[in-house]
Amino acid sequence: MSRLPLSALLVDDDEDFRSSLAMLVARDGFAVREAGSLAEARARLEEAPADLVLADLLLPDGEGLDLLRDADPERVGELILITGNASVESAVSALRQGVLDYFTKPVDRVRLKSILANVARTRSLKEEVRSLRTELRELGRFGAMVGRSPVMQRVYDLVERVAPTEAGVMISGESGTGKELVAETIHRLSRRRERPFVAVNAGALAPGIVESELFGHERGAFTGAERTRRGLFEGADGGTLFLDEVTEMPAELQVKLLRALESGSLQRVGSSETIAVDVRVLAATNRDPEQAVKQGLLREDLFYRLNVFPIAMPPLRERGDDIELLAGHFLAAVNEREATEKHWSPAALRRLRALTWPGNVRELKNLVERAAIMADDVIGEDLVPCAAGAVSPAGEEIRVRVGTPLADSERRLILATLAQTGGDKRRAAEILGISVKTIYNRLSVYEAAATPAGREGDR
Ligand SMILES: Nc1ncnc2c1ncn2[C@@H]1O[C@H](COP(=O)(O)OP(=O)(O)OP(=O)(O)O)[C@@H](O)[C@H]1O
Ligand SMILES: [Mg+2]
Numbered sequence: 001m002s003r004l005p006l007s008a009l010l011v012d013d014d015e016d017f018r019s020s021l022a023m024l025v026a027r028d029g030f031a032v033r034e035a036g037s038l039a040e041a042r043a044r045l046e047e048a049p050a051d052l053v054l055a056d057l058l059l060p061d062g063e064g065l066d067l068l069r070d071a072d073p074e075r076v077g078e079l080i081l082i083t084g085n086a087s088v089e090s091a092v093s094a095l096r097q098g099v100l101d102y103f104t105k106p107v108d109r110v111r112l113k114s115i116l117a118n119v120a121r122t123r124s125l126k127e128e129v130r131s132l133r134t135e136l137r138e139l140g141r142f143g144a145m146v147g148r149s150p151v152m153q154r155v156y157d158l159v160e161r162v163a164p165t166e167a168g169v170m171i172s173g174e175s176g177t178g179k180e181l182v183a184e185t186i187h188r189l190s191r192r193r194e195r196p197f198v199a200v201n202a203g204a205l206a207p208g209i210v211e212s213e214l215f216g217h218e219r220g221a222f223t224g225a226e227r228t229r230r231g232l233f234e235g236a237d238g239g240t241l242f243l244d245e246v247t248e249m250p251a252e253l254q255v256k257l258l259r260a261l262e263s264g265s266l267q268r269v270g271s272s273e274t275i276a277v278d279v280r281v282l283a284a285t286n287r288d289p290e291q292a293v294k295q296g297l298l299r300e301d302l303f304y305r306l307n308v309f310p311i312a313m314p315p316l317r318e319r320g321d322d323i324e325l326l327a328g329h330f331l332a333a334v335n336e337r338e339a340t341e342k343h344w345s346p347a348a349l350r351r352l353r354a355l356t357w358p359g360n361v362r363e364l365k366n367l368v369e370r371a372a373i374m375a376d377d378v379i380g381e382d383l384v385p386c387a388a389g390a391v392s393p394a395g396e397e398i399r400v401r402v403g404t405p406l407a408d409s410e411r412r413l414i415l416a417t418l419a420q421t422g423g424d425k426r427r428a429a430e431i432l433g434i435s436v437k438t439i440y441n442r443l444s445v446y447e448a449a450a451t452p453a454g455r456e457g458d459r
Pocket of ligand 1: 144145146147173174175176177178179180181182286326361362365424
């Protein structure tokens, strides 16, 4: 990172200790200032803010922690506490109040070095998030997310706040609102960004294999387990695990998941060996999470763990001008890919605004792709369905002759409904009054039937 050196303020009444610490911190590239008391520290911070304040827990005129409470928060970048061995416990409680870290006297140089490196990382993350924010104001986007409506700005604020932390996040919202995109953005703005982002769709996995998919298995754990395999959870070590459709996860597995999160370790199926894993979990659901808890779909203890930080994605129909912005964004992507220069007619854009978008951003994206293929230069209103037309669930129809086998009619109905929802399985399941799992099961049957060689293994 090429920027001015980070600045540090050391606050301790023990002068000898302070100057030896100053040497160590300066050696790591910080511009160092010193203070012998809280009052002096406040005066120094008034003169100029500090990226990092290292303060003794107990000072002649108060506690180091007071700086976090009384001093101008803008002027205290990160606070790290120094403590004698006896007071480690109070230092730990300080962590919960927003202190970045703490260390004990005498200074362990290796630990100090890693803490200081962490400060630089945290500061640069926060800086990046801040510059994303400026970008947002100018262009109406935040990372890969497009939109400048007030409801989306609120989402960006939440993402900005939670990304650099280790907190669990529960992202809720209708299908196609961008829940996975938000999860990816949080990961990209977190300390874990260099490590994997692993997405698991609990609804799409067959109940029998979810556990081994998630936690891995030992060779011979069950019939067919020919080799030892790492699970997705282990694969996300050091990174982020995105649990999509978390309410579809079997209850016993929710218990195991919670245990793994709380202990920071897991056991593969068929093994008693404990493996340490360091994973941050982000979860998503199309349901109202609290309702899902009441219905017994989501375990309450897991809910509390994930719901440390809830983010509710607004439906597209509540995002006003974002519809045009997104339509332009998706068309620009098509133009780029196809080397074309197609554009929207004003009437077509007006029509987009009038639709209700049950499939949200995904539906809009699909519509843009289709319309761009059909249009020559200008995308006219004829390529956008009317507000009361094909997009509403009651729109299209399929004809079935009396005497058609039930399985055939069912197949056509399911596929037609999926086509109408833009491939959104949850929404199709809702319309048809069946479970999402049934949709997945049917689709795998249709897929197998379409493969000439027949079934290629149970999936
Ligand atoms: N604000 C946005 N800006 C640009 N693209 C978006 C935005 N929101 C969603 N998308 C795009 O729309 C599509 C659907 O988004 P995503 O898969 O994140 O939705 P989802 O809420 O997870 O849907 P589901 O509930 O069906 O899983 C993706 O292609 C995504 O990149
Ligand atoms: Mg999704």
